[in-house]
Amino acid sequence: VPEGHTLHRLARHLGAALVGHAVSASSPQGRFVDGAARIDGRTVARVSAYGKHLLVGFDGIAETLHVHLGLYGTFIGGALPAPPVRGALRLRLTTEEQWWDLRGPTACELLDPEAVARLLARLGPDPLARRPDGAAAIERLRRSRTPIGQALMDQAVVAGIGNVYRAELLFRHGVDPHRPAREVPAETLEAMWADLVRLMRAGVRAGRIVTTRPEHRSRRGTPRRDDAHYVYRRTGEPCRVCGEPVRTAELAARNVYWCATCQS
């Protein structure tokens, strides 16, 4: 589920496995052969995530590996021996101990420092940054005439939110996704940001998105997947708070889910 939490979790795991280690790099699929050759044998210097973007730096070259998983990319690894190469394997990295396979990414490329700077410059504040800049994010929302459900998905406004966090955050604060962002009270936006930081940090820790409060789940203990969300992908099912059927519509080219009673 590659929203921002997935990328930050991945950066943490990749960093622990690769930083300080030399990697062998190959592109069995054939679409990143030159890039793989450029990093093959080099030592990984740093791994970081910005919004939904992953950056990997290497000793000895100025370029940075940039990965964006898109809608269905995966980057998974484990202890050697590596599994047999299968299907469209864009990039395989191995150390003496571990393998990491990248499949189906939207972006897998080497960027020079200027391109990295341009990439970061077009991203809004990341709730998962070490020092999240809520004031800047709220300022961007307050200037936006677009529906808040659309503005939240704009990576130049907030970096790392995807369709699940959008729907769930708006539900938790009783805000209709179609409401113009600038009409949402400042105190609501501030509460939303603080909540978003908490939710996404929990998402990094758990490796999944859980937004329901315990009292709104059908059972106690660790929520099952069908108990983890208030509205996301629950079209027609009863709202966990008021019982009204959850609605769906298209907003920012994606399905948005909301409760018309709880969110106004």
Next chain:
DNA sequence: CTATGATGGAAAC
């Protein structure tokens, strides 16, 4: 087993 749609975003039209 196959069919479907999905958490995203850039490029092509």
Next chain:
DNA sequence: TTTCCCTCATAGC
């Protein structure tokens, strides 16, 4: 506005 990336969880047979 449409296409593409070509994975993976889930639903249905």
